[in-house]
Amino acid sequence: MAELFHRKIERSSIGFAIAIVAAASVGGIIEIAPLFTIDGTVEEAPDMRVYTPLELAGRNIYVREGCYACHSQMIRTLQDEVERYGPYSLAVESKYDRPMQWGSKRTGPDLARIGGKYSDFWHVAHLMNPRDVVPESNMPAYAYLARTPLNLNDLSQHLAVQQTLGVPYTDEMVENAARDAYGQAVPDTDFASGVSERYGEATQVRAFDGVATQVTEMDALVAYLQVLGRLTTAAYQNTAAPELPPEPVE
């Protein structure tokens, strides 16, 4: 019977094509659609905040440089990972991440909770030339980030698209994106106060690259690295995780 049936569809290219699409659609539909409907797939985290424009710009540099090729941002539910890197990652922690950067290869260590672990100064030195601080490292040098001024012009457009996609940026945030990015990396200006107003007192406002006169790509990337794992404290609650969220380092 089955074989007879097959001999039949084998004679019709359109029929065959439809059969392929039908057979190939099932798996994806059953695995993807429920991720939008099943309760708790993305955990509740009322304290979750959005990326500031500077951090988002930094994230885009992370994406542009393909850091995911070596670094994961996903602490798995395994004892050794929790003990090495901190509480396992929750889905909610990447709910504003487009694209997610969970990664698939750890040539370097996981970065999901790198925020606050090292000083800005260290990050800058490390990105300038990793082997200056970690002689064993095979990470590339990213010295050009410190030489490249950050493009602030289109940040409002970035936030606007994110807003369309459901990230809770207010219109005010969208409008002030460039100013806020500037203010976050140049602390002694009027723009700096707006950042804390809009994104919360805990927002780290400082000259991330150590130069308080200019906003570079280095500023943005370090600002992003320093906020990784610190958008919400949800991962530290109701888990056996021994630690509390790390305090910021100046």
Place this chain on the structure above:
Amino acid sequence: MEVKEQDPVTGRETTGHEWNGIKELDTPVPRGILLFLIVTHIWAVAWWFFAPTWPLGTTYTKGLLGIDQRTTVEERVVEGQQARQDWMARIESEPYDQILADENLMQIVRSSGRQLFGDNCAACHGRDARGRANYPDLTDGDWIWGSGPEAIEQTMRVGVNTEHPESRIGQMPAFGRDGMLERDQVRAVAAYVYSLTHPEFSTPENVERIEAGQQVFAETCSACHGETGEGSAEAGAPNLTDNYWLYGGDLDTIIATVHGGRQGHMPTWDERLTNAEIRMLSLYVHDLGNRQP
């Protein structure tokens, strides 16, 4: 146009179709493959019964074993903590002297501290804790912030120049850049500092400069580094008379230090590491400093 043929090699019939010379035999699916199919399906279906598997609208089947990766790992982490408990508890609560006297416990500190140091501290202080430019050597027995596990523990908890409310503050001002000293004065005091560890530098042609520098030092620097330049743990001002340098002891680096100032950042570990881990690392670092004076 089906023309079935017999394949001389296998003796099987072809299906009777032909595509540019390619034919197919009508061999039935081998038994082994069917068996394999059945075995893997049984295995899979068993998993579906035991583990969470099938989505159902707003929920999913939880499986008979009631397992979930999150509860599993949390149990494992707690088990791990319990397995370490006997000695971890001692490290957490016993006085340092008592632990230092217990060679067995110190052995554990050395073997377990290594990874913890490697994953948290080595980025700055190096895998061997010997430091490098801008990051202090922790094995040289020379301490900026005081020796002994208590002082080290405090440094780890609050950090240096962090936002921690009790942070240690060690600010070497930017005398040159901020205009507190003239260019000449900067060079002079640097020469003086350099001469402290390089007596051969005090040649007749330098001696004038060095003396002028000594003057500046007494007026400006001694507040933190002490009259003799031996440093002060309170101010976090390093000893300038020994040959251990945080930023470098050549004349150019000293000039750069005095001109631009230094504010080393040592993060706080209060909330990233547990109490016991911090104490273990204090012992570990103290032990390193003691073993290789």
Place this chain on the structure above:
Amino acid sequence: MIDKLTYSERQSASFILVAVAVVGLLMAAFGNSNQLGVHGVIVMIFAAALLYPVLSAIYAPEPVEDREASYYDDPIKVGIVLAMAWAIFGMFMGVWVAAQLAWPNLAFDAAWSTFGRLRPTHTSGIIFGFGGNALIATSFHVVQRTSRARLAGQVSPWFVLFGYNLFCVLAVSGYFIGVTQSKEYAEAEWYADLWLVVVWVTYFILYLRTLARRKEPHIYVANWYFMAFILVVAMLHIVNNLAIPIAWSSAKSYTIWPGVQDAMVQWWYGHNAVAFFLTAGFLGMLYYYLPVRAQRPIFSYRLSILSFWGIVFFYMWAGSHHLHYTALPHWVQTLGMTFSVMLLVPSWASAGNALLTLNGAWDRVRSDATLRFMMAAAVFYGLSTFEGSFLAIRPVNALSHYTDWTVGHVHAGALGWVALITFGSIYTLVPTLWKRERMYSAALIEWHFWLAIAGTLIYIFAMWNSGIIQGLMWRTYTGENTLAYSFVDSLVAMYPYYIARAFGGLLFLIGAAIGCYNIWMTVKAVPSTVPATPDAPETAAAVPGE
């Protein structure tokens, strides 16, 4: 080549190229973010480079012969050449990134040459550039021969081929200048993604229309696989790449999928890119060139049915094995794991079907390196799918994930299966296409074969070692129940293996270069006057198939 087109076909080709050039001009003009502008210029140059030969021959005499009486092989020839060019490029980049992991200063302190940017030029260059061109070329060949009919278009095969290569060029050049979505294997940005959809739809229609001309009512297995490859890759590509650009004038976009849903969509895509690009397409190749070269009938038609539908159905569930133990809910992981294991049955059924087809031809396998390429490919296919199903089991994946073991598995499949089957097919195809008796040098094929085997084995053994050591070091506990090694300890242990892998890759690259030389010399050789077997479509009335 242009002399085979009629005047009006040359006109429409020019029209399309001009349209593409105009789009390039618009991109260049309005791309306020300069990266889109750079790509606009690249599009214009690409279109102009093709427009030049078309326009210069536009008034050349039209073809007089009945084109339907011969196969349309010109696009295939160009496709083969492009595939080999991309092979050299992609493998060179592979050797370079491999060397960078051992000697990081090989990035020379430039932005474009850092590991994170070069790695996707390797993966896209080799998978899409080499693999994709080889698939397009061989699918054009196979569909014509098995249908005994000429391709159902004169301009559209060129459109598919060059349109596809434009996509590859945009993708790869983009990574160098920092245009990437950092979605693994789908890094190209939104406008390149959109363009690929246009190309792919044309490809599918062309394929279907050619099939409709077939003389044998039953569709041959190779075409089932090529169809699955084209259709499912289209589905995957469209869904995974849904994104909103921040402006029409900007290269940057945001994917519509957030966080955990993005992870699932991404690996539903990523895993099935493996399944339908790197597996189904190449199985199509295997199902044609292996029996042709071995001069044996396929071992079992029934087994073909079982493996085909097994692969099409099961693979699509398996993507979540890339996300074991992550923040993806546990239930999806169970599905991914169980389907991956069930998937081994059709996978091994395919490998077995190929190897059993060689029964009665083993003496040829010994003497003919071309056939041996395909035999070895089937073995590596069996090996890498076994390894894949094994790695998909959660506790195994706990060890292997994030380590070089994955990379080793990838290259057991990529070098051992994808590249070997392609070389075997190309060595079979080239003499047929250029109407030569045989390849220029059988000895050079032997050399290529053994270099490829040695390179593959060195590569995968190095990565098995490094991957397993790495995974074990990350999770080894001391007697006191604390972790034994820091991350950097594991990094230090990797260096010898990174050097070995770079060496293995270099051998493989040298083999491919020898292959290029051999092909070049074959093409240059004087044609044998009489083709051994007539190779032409049946022009008699089509047997009604549908």
